[in-house]
Amino acid sequence: MNPEILIHLIIWPTFIGFIINGLFGSMLSKTASGIIACAGPLIGFLATLYLYLTNPLLEAINYSYYNWFSIGLANPVNFSIYIDHLTILMLFIVTGVGTLIHVYSIGYMHEDKGFSRFFAYLNLFLFSMLLLITGSNLILLFAGWEGVGLCSFLLIGFWFKNPEYNKAARKAFVMNRIGDLGFILGIFLLAIKFNSVDIVKIQGSFANLSMNDPSIILITILLFIGVCGKSAQIPLFTWLPDAMAGPTPVSALIHAATMVTAGIYLVARMNILFSLAPFTLNVILFVGVATAIIAATIALKQNDIKKVLAYSTVSQLGYMASALGVAAYSTAIFHVMTHAFFKALLFLSAGSVIHGLHGEQDIKNMGGLKKKMFWTHLVFLIGTLAITGCPPFAGFFSKDEILSSVYSWNFWAFVGLSFASICTAWYMFRLYFSTFHGEFRGDKHVWNHVHESSWIMLFPLVVLAILSILGGFAGMPEILSERHFLHDFLKYNVVDHTHHVNHFFEYCLWSVTVLALAIIVWLTYNRYAKSSKEKFELEPTGFSKLFANKYYLDEIFANIFTNPLKRLGSWFKNTFDSKVIDILVQLPGNTLDKASIELKPIQSGNISWYIISILVGLIFFAILFLVKL
């Protein structure tokens, strides 16, 4: 099969699925709807696999569908697909994890009325995500970028009858728009500077650029603002925890595994550009570390099972950004991959818990679920071990690589990330123990109805669990293996600037990791496994209060941005509109009205008066005429 057909097969099945489910969803049975939806990403995955196995990809594939438009650049903007190693890897993640989550969703959403609508959105999301990944120019990438933003909005507000959910959807949309403004300005500047928006062409013209060129710094900062919005970095991360209003598979697919990593992908894609701006890299490192710490500390005190995972996602995105900040791009992509596995796993098993408890999300009403949900418990434990970086699970290798890359660049950033890592272990084991161990703290009635999820939901969980165990071996550190598979795979497309750390440090890091994990497991087990409901309801004090209230960031943003705008709006509405606009608009009307009342008596019906008026007018014009002559 030639690559062109494979490209069609990768991109379009999801779009066809969206069209069928979106237009004819109400006519299809739930089974048909689910199968059509799952077929899209599955075909994409198989086509990607085939492409990868048959094509060595020594040269990137660039396939142009048609000439999209011309905007006065050197080349017209094409609707064209670009596939290289980085793209292939992202395609595997998106279509692979996407397929599993689609399958899971069939079980999870089975009772929902909007079943086919849900799958239509999900397929549209995957289509946009594939465009984002494979777009050969920044405009097409941006189209996909906006498409995933739209689907995120639609799916967060999927249960649109709840106004809170709609609010969360709007918040996500608006926060993303702020980032997108930066992104699109960055694209414009790139187009001006390089006279092209084609990623390959831009990358090719870097050779004659000096380091820290001011325009490059400006462009990279603007692009990074876009990354902040999409990948939930400080200060634009507050939308992501609220985005958990959507159905759990959405949280897993969009707000953990794929969409939020689009920003990381963008930076990795433009890695040569970012490497030219060490200033921007330092900003990214700082923001990444700050995000990792802040989100991890907030997660310590959340009681909603999905909120904990959401903050954990923000924190992990902070890790990825930190890796980008030290120019270890392929390491960041490595973590994108492992994170996609274990975070999708965690979200889906949390969804399984929520499903089994009929919608309960608060961990204070859980506990002891191990007895009734053995498989969910097992895969959740695997996910927890993977995210906390327990060897040899997936998260261990990618996290270790990030930590050592950061260590070789900046010691204090390393300390910050290690602290965040400890917090991660703490909140994840807290979540695990308080959900699955001890006694059930909720209603007795609920306990009797707790059930393990169906096989269609467990199957994706098991696959993801296996991936979470094995995924890390794609990138083993040099002390274990001579060949770092992932770095070799990406080396044609991504130029890393990492220094090698000495082996002694690596061993130290590992032993400290294992030791710290053991201590944390012991502490959290004692503290949370047998915790009573009252303990969860205690009013937090001091730092805990700060964490539980998310550093009051929402309140701070509200006071700095939203409230002044609202006040300005209400001033315009109440004062400016009635006192200025209304008066201005009504002025001509009122004037004419008054004038007509004054002038009405002139039309008296008295002929003599008319004649005198005519005469006076005539004389007036005669004089005017004569004087002018």
Next chain:
Amino acid sequence: METASPEIFSSIPLTHYILLSTTLFVIGLIGVMVRKNIIIVFMCIEIMLNAANLMLTATSVYYNNPGGQIMVFFTMTVAAAEVAVGLAIIVMAFKNLNTTNIDLFNKLKG
């Protein structure tokens, strides 16, 4: 175009014609304005017309240009027709309203 004025203007200068016709016109105008009887008003209109005719004739002779006199013939013809129509209107109005007072001719007023 201007040539020596005809003999007649040495005994009665053009100024006198102008003054006469202006006086007649003003008399007619004031009559239209102040009189209430519709027939008097109508007569005053005729006076104004004839004042204009006189002016046209005088200047036409003064400038040796027959155009003005030709115009007078037209005016007289039109005036005759106008009198026929106007008087008919006045007669009908009188039959309907039983008055010649022009101030009461306002039945069409909105």
